[in-house]
Amino acid sequence: xxxxxxxxxxxxxxxxxxxxxxxxxxxxxxxxxxxxxxxxxxxxxxxxxxxxxxxxxxxxxxxxxxxxxxxxxxxxxxxxxxxxxxxxxx
Amino acid sequence: xxxxxxxxxxxxxxxxxxxxxxxxxxxxxxxxxxxxxxxxxxxxxxxxxxxxxxxxxxxxxxxxxxxxxxxxxxxxxxxxxxxxxxxxxxxxxxxxxxxxxxxxxxxxxxx
Numbered sequence: 001x002x003x004x005x006x007x008x009x010x011x012x013x014x015x016x017x018x019x020x021x022x023x024x025x026x027x028x029x030x031x032x033x034x035x036x037x038x039x040x041x042x043x044x045x046x047x048x049x050x051x052x053x054x055x056x057x058x059x060x061x062x063x064x065x066x067x068x069x070x071x072x073x074x075x076x077x078x079x080x081x082x083x084x085x086x087x088x089x090x
Numbered sequence: 091x092x093x094x095x096x097x098x099x100x101x102x103x104x105x106x107x108x109x110x111x112x113x114x115x116x117x118x119x120x121x122x123x124x125x126x127x128x129x130x131x132x133x134x135x136x137x138x139x140x141x142x143x144x145x146x147x148x149x150x151x152x153x154x155x156x157x158x159x160x161x162x163x164x165x166x167x168x169x170x171x172x173x174x175x176x177x178x179x180x181x182x183x184x185x186x187x188x189x190x191x192x193x194x195x196x197x198x199x200x201x
Contacts, residue, residue, distance in 0.1 A: 001153040001155070065175055079127040083122045083123060
């Protein structure tokens with residue numbers, strides 16, 4: 001799983017019918033210290049995340065295993081909204 | 091051309107092996123997420139830093155689900171991909187990165 005920040009939304013009318021009602025968000029992977037990296041991913045939201053929130057993104061076939069995502073054609077899903085990240089560096 | 095093919099085949103082999111991820115990592119932190127997919131309820135989320143063969147950090151840290159009760163500072167091994175959900179209820183746990191073992195100590199890593 002990666003930590004990402006929500007950058008924006010995607011609106012799509014013509015899509016696979018199994019994606020109907022699913023919110024699509026643009027997320028940017030971030031480092032554990034909160035700094036941005038490059039690139040972005042379009043991910044399906046399963047938790048009701050909002051703008052600029054830090055979220056957990058599952059990629060690959062595991063994204064389908066989230067509740068409500070069975071047989072949905074996705075390979076990136078937002079599965080959690082992050083409250084805190086604690087990193088202990090030696 | 092042959093050389094080129096050889097090189098590309100070697101690099102694709104390398105690529106394949108780099109995709110197969112059952113690696114050593116150090117647990118460097120924790121993640122708290124109250125709002126999460128119901129299928130992740132009760133799972134502990136840890137930040138792991140992947141290590142190279144000399145146990146030096148290499149690559150970016152990732153968030154992993156804990157399957158065995160690891161703690162911060164411990165040396166662990168972990169797997170990626172769909173297999174990461176196998177320690178749990180296989181069809182219901184959305185994880186692509188899971189800690190599946192704790193290495194007893196660094197002395198037990200023979201190089």
